[in-house]
Amino acid sequence: MKIAIVFGGISFEHEISIVSAIAMKDVLKEELIYIFLDENRDFYHIPTDVITSKLFSTGTYKKNDILTLKKGTFSKKAMFGEKNVDFDVVLNLTHGGDGEDGVLASLFEFNNIKFIGPRVEACSVSSNKFLTKGYANSCDVEVIDYKYFNKNDNVQIDNFPVIIKPTRLGSSIGVSIVKNQGELQYALDVAFEFDTDIIVEPFIQGIKEYNLAGCKINNEFVFSIIEEPAKADFLDFDKKYLDFSRTSKAMVADIDEELQNKIKQSFAKIYNTTFEGALIRCDFFVVDDVVYLNEINPIPGSMSNYLFEDFNKVLTSLTACLPVKNKINITYEYVNKIQASKGK
């Protein structure tokens, strides 16, 4: 199978997308075609045998062929006319902006490009933490209590410690733990520098965290192992960043079957029909045996490959059952009816 990995994008996670994309070389056994979206929103075809992170940081990628996204494919200029890039499916590996906010999903849908990754609605409910909370509620999945504020609100917080998060950024960007009133204003300034909206949650020290990745294949859930990630107060950008290049296997969380099942059920409720076509990772908190959704990663770092026994098989099987939109026939029945009623 020929998999075109689209990565980069105008995003705070541009660089981790590069790291994530390169990690695929170690874990996918298929033919990979690398398509880089740069900060000017130009697509480049990066030959698989030369790809390194340095290629991008030095700007050397610009020596490669520019690609044009068009109906059904990407194409490059050739000696005579154009040459299409040959692939079976796109893997959207653009973390953060462009990839996880629905922009690339829309471009692929508009151009009828078959792709693995979250569709537009899935992007909206996972890339915005405020919408994630509302979505989880609708799906009967618990979330940690929160308050939501936008840039015009007067933010009042009475109980500390809290964790302040811009609603739209991943990888802990703009996130602060605030221990008292004195630290509040600075944390708010930081968060509102990145976003028009924030959420504030109680900060619970030493909360148990479990990650589960998975997807739906032929209407059955395929789950990864449940991982208990390495703990820090919270993972900041640097620490998360290094995590994105992971290809070595994770340790299975030491929890009983009942809790494992609760976590899987919560995952299934969140995945629903909304995330069909995507392999996602949900990060859960557990307090007193109650499972709370923390966040949905609709394009997890290095696709959470390290959580799967046979990642290559999962990804290729998913390719065979991507969602297809119903055909809409445009008949002009109503326009004709109106014209008839007007006697035109």
Place this chain on the structure above:
Amino acid sequence: MKIAIVFGGISFEHEISIVSAIAMKDVLKEELIYIFLDENRDFYHIPTDVITSKLFSTGTYKKNDILTLKKGTFSKKAMFGEKNVDFDVVLNLTHGGDGEDGVLASLFEFNNIKFIGPRVEACSVSSNKFLTKGYANSCDVEVIDYKYFNKNDNVQIDNFPVIIKPTRLGSSIGVSIVKNQGELQYALDVAFEFDTDIIVEPFIQGIKEYNLAGCKINNEFVFSIIEEPAKADFLDFDKKYLDFSRTSKAMVADIDEELQNKIKQSFAKIYNTTFEGALIRCDFFVVDDVVYLNEINPIPGSMSNYLFEDFNKVLTSLTACLPVKNKINITYEYVNKIQASKGK
């Protein structure tokens, strides 16, 4: 001001988008440029002086110039090279699919095109009724009780009458009122023909309905009049269709100031920062003086022009304060750091 109206799209509401777009000729005093998106996802420049609904139903529109969407503009082939279409702003008037599901918003954002219309998240929370319910809850706005089912669920309904709605379609497509158990299966079949997901609400006879349109200009809400729309059991596609060509003024709902304010407050909560850049119409139900959100129309039929005293002024003022995304600088700081730590 030069306003490029983008309309059509692959959508069940393709035709009402045409009617809506043509209605703009009567109500906007600006220079209009018509850009039609046809069922093959080709853009056409339709000269403003010749536009009629017949042009589309007969396929005659294909004699006009094809446009290519590119960075910052649309362009057409010219004698020598290309010629850009000259406009100040795009008005997204593509109802339903492509326009209200985030696809066009994404295309415009990707290509840095200034546009009036809902952004991606706004599209997701308004074009999917299940997400609308969750979003309204998050915004502290009441909604009518509902049950949600997807295509894999065993649908059990015990109390009738109910109204069954596909989650993703507007204009009452696939919607049925079900009076008893005997009518249920057929209604479910109809709804699931259009969508993978449905919501079921109690059907409340003679419920009071009020529509309010508006937008945020310089951080202040600009509201239309509150309209009590013409009632039928519910408006089916034909009836709603005719409504989309409306350009004559509506009647102000006969309700007291307290209720008017409640409706405006609910509108403001829903609009929030999510709908900035768009002129939307919210349709509310009122039962015992409690305001319930029924639906959000992020691109209302004929832009709800008939609800505004001076629609032209509202739309042109909105153009001056469209949301702008923060610039993201891609520094390759982290890639450099990793390379340094690897000693490369």
